[in-house]
Amino acid sequence: xxxxxxxxxxxxxxxxxxxxxxxxxxxxxxxxxxxxxxxxxxxxxxxxxxxxxxxxxxxxxxxxxxxxxxxxxxxxxxxxxxxxxxxxxxxxxxxxxxxxxxxxxxxxxxxxxxxxxxxxxxxxxxxxxxxxxxxxxxxxxxxxxxxxxxxxxxxxxxxxxxxxxxxxxxxxxxxxxxxxxxxxxxxxxxxxxxxxxxxxxxxxxxxxxxxxxxxxxxxxxxxxxxxxxxxxxxxxxxxxxxxxxxxxxxxxxxxxxxxxxxxxxxxxxxxxxxxxxxxxxxxxxxxxxxxxxxxxxxxxxxxxxxxxxxxxxxxxxxxxxxxxxxxxxxxxxxxxxxxxxxxxxxxxxxxxxxxxxxxxxxxxxxxxxxxxxxxxxxxxxxxxxxxxxxxxxxxxxxxxxxxxxxxxxxxxxxxxxxxxxxxxxxxxxxxxxxxxxxxxxxxxxxxxxxxxxxxxxxxxxxxxxxxxxxxxxxxxxxxxxxxxxxxxxxxxxxxxxxxxxxxxxxxxxxxxxxxxxxxxxxxxxxxxxxxxxxxxxxxxxxxxxxxxxxxxxxxxxxxxxxxxxxxxxxxxxxxxxxxxxxxxxxxxxxxxxxxxxxxxx
Numbered sequence: 001x002x003x004x005x006x007x008x009x010x011x012x013x014x015x016x017x018x019x020x021x022x023x024x025x026x027x028x029x030x031x032x033x034x035x036x037x038x039x040x041x042x043x044x045x046x047x048x049x050x051x052x053x054x055x056x057x058x059x060x061x062x063x064x065x066x067x068x069x070x071x072x073x074x075x076x077x078x079x080x081x082x083x084x085x086x087x088x089x090x091x092x093x094x095x096x097x098x099x100x101x102x103x104x105x106x107x108x109x110x111x112x113x114x115x116x117x118x119x120x121x122x123x124x125x126x127x128x129x130x131x132x133x134x135x136x137x138x139x140x141x142x143x144x145x146x147x148x149x150x151x152x153x154x155x156x157x158x159x160x161x162x163x164x165x166x167x168x169x170x171x172x173x174x175x176x177x178x179x180x181x182x183x184x185x186x187x188x189x190x191x192x193x194x195x196x197x198x199x200x201x202x203x204x205x206x207x208x209x210x211x212x213x214x215x216x217x218x219x220x221x222x223x224x225x226x227x228x229x230x231x232x233x234x235x236x237x238x239x240x241x242x243x244x245x246x247x248x249x250x251x252x253x254x255x256x257x258x259x260x261x262x263x264x265x266x267x268x269x270x271x272x273x274x275x276x277x278x279x280x281x282x283x284x285x286x287x288x289x290x291x292x293x294x295x296x297x298x299x300x301x302x303x304x305x306x307x308x309x310x311x312x313x314x315x316x317x318x319x320x321x322x323x324x325x326x327x328x329x330x331x332x333x334x335x336x337x338x339x340x341x342x343x344x345x346x347x348x349x350x351x352x353x354x355x356x357x358x359x360x361x362x363x364x365x366x367x368x369x370x371x372x373x374x375x376x377x378x379x380x381x382x383x384x385x386x387x388x389x390x391x392x393x394x395x396x397x398x399x400x401x402x403x404x405x406x407x408x409x410x411x412x413x414x415x416x417x418x419x420x421x422x423x424x425x426x427x428x429x430x431x432x433x434x435x436x437x438x439x440x441x442x443x444x445x446x447x448x449x450x451x452x453x454x455x456x457x458x459x460x461x462x463x464x465x466x467x468x469x470x471x472x473x474x475x476x477x478x479x480x481x482x483x484x485x486x487x488x489x490x491x492x493x494x495x496x497x498x499x500x501x502x503x504x505x506x507x508x509x510x511x512x513x514x515x516x517x518x519x520x521x522x523x524x525x526x527x528x529x530x531x532x533x534x535x536x537x538x539x540x541x542x543x544x545x546x547x548x549x550x551x552x553x554x555x556x557x558x559x560x561x562x563x564x565x566x567x568x569x570x571x572x573x574x575x576x577x578x579x580x581x582x583x584x585x586x587x588x589x590x591x592x593x594x595x596x597x598x599x600x601x
Contacts, residue, residue, distance in 0.1 A: 004038060005019045005037065005038065005041055013045075014041050014042075014045050017044065017048075017050060018048070019041055019046045021041060021137065022037045022041035025037065026039050027327075028085075028086070029086050035076070035077060035080040036083075036086075036600065038060070038075070039054065039080075039103055040086070040095070040096060040325065042054055042060050043096060043104070044105070049256065049421065050302065050303070050306050050307070050591050051592035051593065052111075052306050052475075052591065052594070052595070053103055053109075053112075053592050054103040054104075054287050054592065055103075056074055056078065056101045056102070057074065058286065077139070078098065078572070081096075082098070082341065084096075087103075088106075097109040097501070099594070100594075101595050102592070102593075105508055108277075108306065110278065111277050111279075111280035112276060112280075114284065115280040115309075115403060116595055116599075118284065118346065119164060119283065119313065120347065121257075122164040122292060123163070123346040123347045123350045124162070125160065125162055125326070125329075126160075126161060128193075130192055131329070131426060135332065137188055138156060138157060138334070139334070140336070141156070141181040141185070141224070142156070142181065143225060145472075147356060149335070150335075151173075151352060151353065151354045152178045152182055152354060153335065154352055155167045155182070156181045156182045158352050159182045159186075159291070159293055159352065159540050160182065160185050160189065161326070161329060162291075162350050163291050163590075164292050164293075164347075164350050165291075165292075165350050165351075166293075166296075166310070166314055166352070167352050168295075168297060168298040168353050168354070168355065169295070169297060169355070170297050170354070170357060171540065172357040172358050173354035173356060173357050173358070174356075175354060176215040176219050176295075178354070179267060180216055180219035180220055180233065182259075182293065183199060184223060184229050184230075186265060186291070187229050187232045187233070197232070198262060198266060199233075199263070199266075200243060200263045200265065201213065201267050202232075202237060202239065202240045202243045202267070202268050202282075202485075203237060203239065203240070203268065204240055204268075204270055204271075204273040205260065205486060206479075206485070207488075207490070207538055208273070208488075209238055211269075211539075212269040213234075213236055216235075219433060221360035224249070233393075237269075239486060240268065240274065243261070244261075244281055244282060244285055253281055253285065255285040260285055260290075261285050261287065263286070264289070264540045265291045265293065266290060266292050267293045268294050268295065269295045270295070270467075271294040271296035271310045272296040272297055272298065272300045272303070272311070273303050273304075273538070274303055274310070275303035275304070275305035275307045275309065276303075276306050276307030277307075279307070280548040294310065296310050298310050298311045298353075298362065299559065299562055300537065300559060301537060301559045301563045302589050302591060304534060306591075308589065308593065308595075309595065312593065312596040313347070313351070314351050315596055315599070319353065320383050321337070321346075322339055323340055324339040325350070335383060354405075364391060365387075365389045365571055366565065366566075366568055366571075368384055368565070369381065369385075369565055370532045370562055370566050372384060373562045373585055374558070374562055376558060376581070376585050378585070381585065385574070391570065392574075393572070394573075394574045395574065396578070400575070404450070405453075407545065408457060410430045411426075411454065411529065413426035413429070414473075415457050415458055420494045420495075420506055423494060424492055427490075427492060429538075429541060430541060430542065430545075431530075431531065431543075432446060432450070432530035432547060433530070433532070433544055433545070433546050433547070434531075434533070434549075434555070435532070435549065435553070435555050435556045440549075441548070441549035441550070443526075443532055444528050447526070447528070450526055451472075452510075454529070455469075456470070458470075458471060468493050469493060470493060471492070471493065472492070472527060473491070473493075473527065473529060474492075474493065474525045474526065475490050475525060475526055475531060476488065476490075476522070476523060476524070477526055478524035479523070480522075483523065486511055488538075490507075491505040491517070491522075492505065493505050496516055497514065503519065504519070505517050505519055530547075533546075533563050536563070536567050540569055541568060541569065542568075542569050542571065543571040544564065544567050544572050544573070545573045545575065546561070546565065546572060546573065546576075547576075548574065548575065548580050548581060549575075549580050550576075550577045551577070551587050552579055552583030556583070556584035556588070557587045557589050558584065558585050559587070559588070563567035
């Protein structure tokens with residue numbers, strides 16, 4: 001193995017798989033320049049960190065360390081890559097693709113460029129829309145007294161008029177209500193044309209899919225709809241993996257470009273959680289005529305795997321004026337928006353940002369804190385955290401001795417519940433969130449400490465403590481399609497409804513029922529008094545305790561803090577040192593990739 005690669009691996013700068021990838025290429029291409037070998041390893045490492053490519057302009061920071069030499073200049077670097085037998089240009093078939101100054105694994109270059117091309121093609125207006133009927137529907141479904149401009153109404157009109165729409169908004173901005181109205185308007189248009197509409201509702205996780213189905217059902221009951229329209233709205237949602245027919249042992253999905261989905265409208269909720277490969281496969285599987293609607297919050301955490309797809313697609317599109325052509329159509333619908341004076345990228349008309357939160361009271365502390373974090377407004381954050389209030393609390397290191405007792409007190413209603421429904425209700429009201437899995441402030445350590453304390457509250461002697469006890473919350477960490485359990489699903493150990501003398505695990509279903517399973521049948525799982533912010537996406541709790549830790553770390557970013565804060569409906573407690581909080585707010589999620597450029601230029 002190349003000595004430089006081996007040294008980097010020993011220092012933890014590269015993983016074994018990164019060095020092995022480069023070493024395999026070196027065996028196939030013995031004459032390749034060491035710079036090219038290093039580049040191959042670093043592309044692999046960057047992919048493992050969520051980056052789609054290696055930007056040569058940014059370089060390889062650790063190469064500039066005193067004992068490593070220096071990053072090659074751009075001309076020398078590109079020359080070494082061009083001469084390597086395993087690096088090709090756009091459209092070529094090689095292990096790596098050099099596109100401008102970006103170096104990709106080939107399949108990720110293909111994911112990125114095909115996704116961008118398909119989205120640009122799809123971002124067109126649909127001509128055969130009955131504008132009179134649409135105007136009537138918009139006036140019926142949206143309150144004329146709402147603050148203007150009414151971004152929910154604008155989002156609905158945009159989605160009916162376009163083949164591709166992104167609706168981004170923070171918690172409580174009405175994304176699901178807007179979606180229900182959009183689907184009702186589309187069904188009305190289809191009925192008038194004598195057609196039926198095949199609608200798919202999907203999300204990246206089973207938990208998120210169940211939640212959007214539940215929220216859409218609530219919105220459906222609230223809207224003023226004709227019975228035929230209400231009955232035609234979808235009631236079920238599934239994961240994107242299930243929709244596409246993706247399976248761990250099959251390399252190709254059931255549906256794709258050669259075999260499109262039998263669908264007319266596809267809605268993807270929690271789109272910020274969808275990584276680049278999954279989004280590329282999903283869009284490739286859509287028939288040309290189908291509408292695609294993405295819902296999410298562009299300011300939330302990026303996907304766990306490679307890419308920052310929703311944020312890259314949105315760019316600043318929600319803040320741009322609309323095209324003159326769309327402005328004319330909007331005026332026919334009773335919507336007044338300024339139009340752009342210069343030509344805009346086609347995607348600009350497809351992005352809508354919902355701005356008003358209906359969950360938090362106007363000017364509420366949680367909303368103001370989330371907005372201040374998004375702006376990195378240190379003065380506003382300090383003022384909110386220092387002011388006495390009931391919705392936001394900041395605890396510093398000096399308050400840590402009482403932290404465990406605070407958590408136990410918050411979970412006491414779970415311990416005192418006598419019925420499973422009450423216990424599940426208590427579990428949904430409070431959660432501890434953290435940035436890390438390991439370390440003193442990580443999920444593993446916090447769960448162990450909380451569980452020990454809960455044993456004392458539940459009067460379970462340490463000598464007889466068993467893994468399973470009444471009141472233990474667990475989270476599934478590995479998909480088990482045969483059991484209809486998916487990564488992120490949460491259940492509660494309780495006396496089995498069917499066999500009260502035995503413990504079972506109850507999982508809430510989308511229809512409000514409970515599904516019981518024996519603990520022995522469960523796939524991989526873990527206790528979940530505390531969970532990572534990543535795992536909390538798509539969930540909401542009345543109260544959240546967000547533990548950021550004493551020491552700044554690169555995982556704690558502005559997006560992570562914003563996501564953690566916005567999981568709370570009524571109260572957020574931040575546990576952090578001043579340094580860790582400031583460092584996190586100043587750190588943005590930066591993921592290498594070219595999707596934004598490909599979509600917007």
